[in-house]
Amino acid sequence: MMEDKLTIEARGLGNDYYNHKIFNFLEDLFDFYGFLSDSCCNTADGCLITGKYSVNSNIYSSVQGTVESIKILAYAGRLNDSFALTRKYEDAVYVDLYTNILLEQDEQRIVNLEEDIRNIWNDSIVRKWTLQGKKLWKSNELQKIKNTIKRVDSTLGTLLEKVWKKSDNRGQCNNNVHYNSWENFAINDYCYLQGSNKGVSFLNELYDIILNILVIHFSYTYIQKFPIFGSSDYVNCLDVGIRPEKDSQYWVASIVQDIFDKYIKKEYREIADYLIDNGVMNLE
Numbered sequence: 166m167m168e169d170k171l172t173i174e175a176r177g178l179g180n181d182y183y184n185h186k187i188f189n190f191l192e193d194l195f196d197f198y199g200f201l202s203d204s205c206c207n208t209a210d211g212c213l214i215t216g217k218y219s220v221n222s223n224i225y226s227s228v229q230g231t232v233e234s235i236k237i238l239a240y241a242g243r244l245n246d247s248f249a250l251t252r253k254y255e256d257a258v259y260v261d262l263y264t265n266i267l268l269e270q271d272e273q274r275i276v277n278l279e280e281d282i283r284n285i286w287n288d289s290i291v292r293k294w295t296l297q298g299k300k301l302w303k304s305n306e307l308q309k310i311k312n313t314i315k316r317v318d319s320t321l322g323t324l325l326e327k328v329w330k331k332s333d334n335r336g337q338c339n340n341n342v343h344y345n346s347w348e349n350f351a352i353n354d355y356c357y358l359q360g361s362n363k364g365v366s367f368l369n370e371l372y373d374i375i376l377n378i379l380v381i382h383f384s385y386t387y388i389q390k391f392p393i394f395g396s397s398d399y400v401n402c403l404d405v406g407i408r409p410e411k412d413s414q415y416w417v418a419s420i421v422q423d424i425f426d427k428y429i430k431k432e433y434r435e436i437a438d439y440l441i442d443n444g445v446m447n448l449e
Contacts, residue, residue: 176241176242176355176359177355177359178242178355178358178359178364179359179364179365181365182358182364182365182368183240185365185368185369185372186372187239187368187371187372187375188236188239188240190372190375190376190428191232191233191235191236191239191375192236193423193424193427193428194232194375194379194424195229195232195233195236196420197420197421197424198225198226198228198229198232199225199226199229200418200420200421201221201225201386201393202221202222202223202225202226202229203222204393204394204395204418205219205221205222205225205393206219206222214268214271214272214285214286214289214291214292220264220268220291220295221261221264221265221390221393224257224260224261224264225261227257228254228257228258228261231250231253231254231257232254234250235247235250235251235254235375238250239368239371241355242354242355242358242359242364243353243355244352244353244358244364244367244368244371245344245349245350245352245353246353247371248337248338248340248342248352248371248374249338249342251338251371251374251375251378252335252338252339252342254375254378255334255335255338255378258378258381258382259307259310259311259314260301261382261386262314262317262382262385262386262389263301263302263310263313263314264291264294264301265386265389265390266313266314266317266389267289267290267291268291269389271285271288271289271291271292311329314385317385317388317389318385318388318443320439320443321384321385321388321436321439321440321443324435324436324439325380325381325384325436328377328380328381328433328436329381334374334377334378337370337374338374352367376428376432379424379428379429380428380429380432380433380436383424383425383429384429384436384440387440387444387446387448388440388443388444391444391445391446394417394418394421394446394448395414395415395416395417395418395446396416396417396418396419397418415445415446415447416446416447417446417447417448421448422448422449425437425440425448
């Protein structure tokens with residue numbers, strides 16, 4: 166858990182700024198990604214390909230750190246840096262979803278027992294990325310990567326198309342990465358935010374962008390890797406020799422349900438209904 170109050174002092178940006186919903190949202194995201202990182206430690210995902218116990222655990226822990234940094238910088242009135250790091254958060258989501266697809270393809274080749282594993286290792290993009298520092302994709306291939314992710318579930322991809330196009334998320338974040346206007350500099354100055362009274366408006370925009378990224382990440386992860394969303398009740402009962410409750414292997418963790426209720430179901434009801442109807446777990 167992040168500290169309830171950040172140690173950095175308030176900088177006169179007003180109650181509406183410091184009480185903005187984005188701060189509780191980022192707190193929830195911090196806990197959510199911490200949970201996913203811990204949950205992946207039980208799956209040994211990608212171990213056969215990379216030799217690392219859990220590739221995704223490290224990815225989620227890194228994302229958790231990015232979320233924490235966004236919150237600290239936003240609270241400090243450094244909104245240009247917050248938008249720039251949100252671009253990094255979006256990139257991390259694409260990396261996670263794309264590596265899941267590639268690892269599944271590699272592992273299916275192993276299961277088929279038709280190839281020498283050394284050939285699979287030599288071909289594996291994720292193995293080269295993990296162990297040799299090679300890029301997952303070229304800079305001009307991002308749209309191709311997005312299309313690959315969308316094909317994981319074509320119906321979900323159609324529903325999420327509204328989210329991908331809802332706002333120019335990447336464009337706005339890129340503007341802050343590359344300083345495409347004077348104001349991109351200015352919003353990193355809390356004195357400018359204080360004098361212009363634009364802080365809350367920018368927090369609204371930042372909130373919407375992060376929410377759009379979350380709904381994409383949550384939805385595809387639930388379809389791709391639903392076991393990591395599970396509650397620990399079933400395994401805990403087995404560990405102590407107690408008979409688990411019926412169907413408890415399908416329960417989702419309370420933090421997953423909480424994120425789903427507060428942000429996915431509330432803001433994207435059509436997508437929430439699809440996940441409820443088409444997932445393996447008992448998401449409600």
